[in-house]
Amino acid sequence: MTTAAAELSRKDYELFRALVYRESGISLGDEKMQLVKGRLAKRIRNGDFKSFGQYYEHVVNDTSGEELSQLLDAISTNTTHLFREANHFDFLREIVEKWASAKKRDADGKTLRIWSAACSSGEEPYSIAMVAHRVLRQVPGLSVKILATDISTRMLARARAGRYRIEAAEKVPADLCKTYFRQVQDANQPTIEAVPEIRQTITFSRFNLMDPTFPFKKGFNVIFCRNVMIYFDSATQETLVNKFAMHLHPGGHLLIGHSESLNRIKQPLTYLRPTIYQNGKTAR
Ligand SMILES: C[S@@+](CC[C@H](N)C(=O)[O-])C[C@H]1O[C@@H](n2cnc3c(N)ncnc32)[C@H](O)[C@@H]1O
Structure with a gap:
């Protein structure tokens, strides 16, 4: 019936x-x-x-x-994939290389801190981790720490598992995929799983971007907040971006999604190119 x-x-x-x-x-x-x-x-x-x-x-x-x-x-919409909007990851590699070779860094200068602020099922932070680890493993004493947050506990559970269908590998540059994912058999379907080297660089945590205060003691070199602000109205975007700005190191970068823009809101970051903003002009 x-x-x-x-x-x-x-x-x-x-x-x-x-x-x-x-x-x-x-x-x-x-x-x-x-x-x-x-x-x-x-x-x-x-x-x-x-x-x-x-x-x-x-x-x-x-x-x-x-x-x-x-x-x-x-x-909410959770769509994401590894190396989504791939030019951001080329840009990230440049930032990491610059940071690694800088003569002077701040007091916390041995750890590059990156926040993936609406990480969904984890493909964004694992992509960040691969790029940063590949550069930093060649420089003794330097490391990356990635904070990956989302409002959805269901998505965070998937992110923590770090397992994706084998087709997901097609988006990953071959050398990175070979180094940072291994093939496993999961429920009879071929699957890739992130290796410990990149898993241990990421901390997953539930965080609602609407929370009035950001409870992070240290600032970030880079914040990825991609493909979520599109669901917020201008007032909400403005409040959020101003908070991001307060949590970026001087010279730090904010990356937003390719269909998003900060044109219509008041915020203090400097526009570098579409979807990429910087806190002040002192690049490190
Ligand atoms: C389309 S996904 C974006 C994933 C990834 N950043 C990307 O660009 O591929 C949007 C994510 O934003 C999360 N989200 C929506 N509202 C949120 C909020 N208020 N705080 C934190 N995350 C939120 C959703 O749970 C979803 O996982």
């Missing part, structure tokens, strides 16, 4: 929309109503909820936060 699909009323959509905005900064336009309905339908069916309104009540009354986390997971 099939049960009739629940209908999403405009009033209930507004409730979900306000909740998602408050909790994640994701700004859902009017045109996203059908998409939201589609993405939540499975949860409504599986959880035996009679209506979207009943499901909404369940989410806001769940003090564990687990249902909210599932809701945000269903709403």
Whole structure:
């Protein structure tokens, strides 16, 4: 027997929309109503909820936060891949080489610190790790530390596993893939797995970019915040980028996604080229 699909009323959509905005900064336009309905339908069916309104009540009354986390997971887009927007990784290699050969670094100058600020299933931080490790392994005493954060615990679990379908290797330069991934058999499907050398450079942690304060004691040489700001409105982007600026070392870089721009917001970073910004002009 099939049960009739629940209908999403405009009033209930507004409730979900306000909740998602408050909790994640994701700004859902009017045109996203059908998409939201589609993405939540499975949860409504599986959880035996009679209506979207009943499901909404369940989410806001769940003090564990687990249902909210599932809701945000269903709403947000997690698309990513290894070496996505590959020119950023050429640029990163140049930054790492410059940093490694600089005569003078700051007090914390033996560790290059990079933040992947919406890392999804981990392909971005592993790509960063490969590029940086390849340069720094030739320079005794220098290392890289990568902080990889996301709001989604489900994505972070996948990121920590560091395992991807074999097809993912096609995007990785062959020499890096050979050095930093090994083939394993996972649930009968050929899979690649990141090796310990790059795993140990990355710390995965849940972090909501909407949190009023960033709890990081040390600054970063590079921040990757790619393909998430596109879901935020201008006011949210402005607050976020100004906070990033406060957590970048002098001369540090912010990299954003190729369909994103900071043109319409007030922020203190210097534009270098599309999607690449620098804190001040003193490159290190
Ligand atoms: C499209 S993925 C981007 C992945 C990667 N940066 C890239 O460019 O390939 C967007 C990610 O942003 C995360 N996200 C959405 N809102 C967030 C928030 N408020 N705080 C932290 N992460 C968030 C989502 O969970 C998702 O994994």
